Amino acid sequence: MNIGIDVGGTNIKVGLVNDNGEIVLKHSVPTPKDTAENFKNALENAVEELLKKADFDVDVKAVGIGVPGIVDRENGVLVFSDKIPYGNLNARELFGKKYNAPVCVENDANCAAFGEFSVTEGQKDFVFVTLGTGVGGGIVIDGNLYTGLNGVAAEIGHITTHAGGRDCSCGRKGCLEAYASVTALIDFTKEISDQLNIDPSKITGKTAFEEAKKGNAAALKVRDRWIEEVGIGVASIVNVFQPDEVVIGGAISKEGSVLLDPIRKYVAENDYSAGDPSLPKTKINLSRIREDAGAIGAALLGKKYREQVIK
């Protein structure tokens, strides 16, 4: 059995994942954000409690950990996040000793991408786009996670889609993230708050979707404009990668076909390969395993790492 650990800004989710990528047991604890010691203890305890929960003997074959921020893959170290104090935790040492198993660390969006990829069938090339505070992503090429020369590839949110446009959290202007993140959606919704019967401070990513459903014309316009921004990003990805599939994740993916259908339509119209209808086309879908994607992907990357180090 493989252990997958998905460290988020709110919770640490841990799961027992078999070699088929099925999560058979899971557990979750809040993420301590005060000290590195508390974070380390919570990480250890979460796994211990998960193993206690199991009513069978668990043979830990591999451990995979996905975290936001910067990791040192080579040494299995959690290096830096602006939200969680890692204290340069050597996770390979910690869990490797404890469970006598290979341990790998990876960026959280990459883990989610690999998790989502694992539930597809017969695919080789795959792009995951996650819409949240920012716009993140992960790329799978020929069945392997693609991370570039320095491990930080797939910053899909930092394609320029509106040169010279809105300020982005990265300090640049006009990035996809400044238009297609849920943060941007909230900003756009706040701009029309006088046309909604809602305290602006209570506006969330759901507001425009909910108010549009109720028939508010301004909310409908904001929602549809934002969805088109997502479509612009996905179409650019399709024109560069022509992958087997693009999957869109993040809590907002729960909006379902209201979100998916117009993205599919936009991409169908803006896919460069549209000129030749005989060519196979990239499938566009919403996340299938949502909150489990990170832990499943981390566990399967752990399994992959095990296969590399133990031959």
Place this chain on the structure above:
Amino acid sequence: MNIGIDVGGTNIKVGLVNDNGEIVLKHSVPTPKDTAENFKNALENAVEELLKKADFDVDVKAVGIGVPGIVDRENGVLVFSDKIPYGNLNARELFGKKYNAPVCVENDANCAAFGEFSVTEGQKDFVFVTLGTGVGGGIVIDGNLYTGLNGVAAEIGHITTHAGGRDCSCGRKGCLEAYASVTALIDFTKEISDQLNIDPSKITGKTAFEEAKKGNAAALKVRDRWIEEVGIGVASIVNVFQPDEVVIGGAISKEGSVLLDPIRKYVAENDYSAGDPSLPKTKINLSRIREDAGAIGAALLGKKYREQVIK
């Protein structure tokens, strides 16, 4: 020896390329654009003349052909170009019979990308961007040409960089190509033709560079603005791929450091990995083998194909 054929809108360039990717002999003939028969004859004759030129016995091990437009890789057929009448030529059959060698066909930008990649050392992931009438490209991942699920990936010119902006040749709006192609540079230069002492009909891609060098302020502005558009595209590619290198090709790459330096500067400032100076960075360079890239790449893809079919 491998034969590389690079079919362009003006000339068919053929070359004898050894397994190290060195072009040892080359030949060029004009590309017939009137009938499929004339095109086929020119293609055959070009190779025959090349072999006649050789003062040694040539053992043809593989043939690679790069062409603009659509190819059927599986069957080795030249399917369609809007400029050259292919007449569904089965190049595998034609050259396979003639030289008793494996034959592969590929898109021309992909061949050039693979050619440029072949003269790098120790690289795995590589992106080629070619600036010309349009903006094309080719992607190499882990040493292999990446073409996606339908063979038409790497349409780098059709990333949206200016959502809702200038009309693109593809029918959409705001594509990178509409801002960073040489066609766009010519358009921008024509817009300031009243500030240049040049007949607008004589404006080429070189004009802004030449007039800027002479001190014309308007030309300088046009040149620098256009170079920044190229930078926007390259930075987006870097943020998605973090490849070992991005190489910029097309005749305009002859402008040298006047073109390259500001692109490097823009990318250094807009590379998402800039936040961590310790991370290795993507190298940005201009084409090293320019007019030979297509034939060399085609020949090496032919060699690769041979290795796949003859095991």
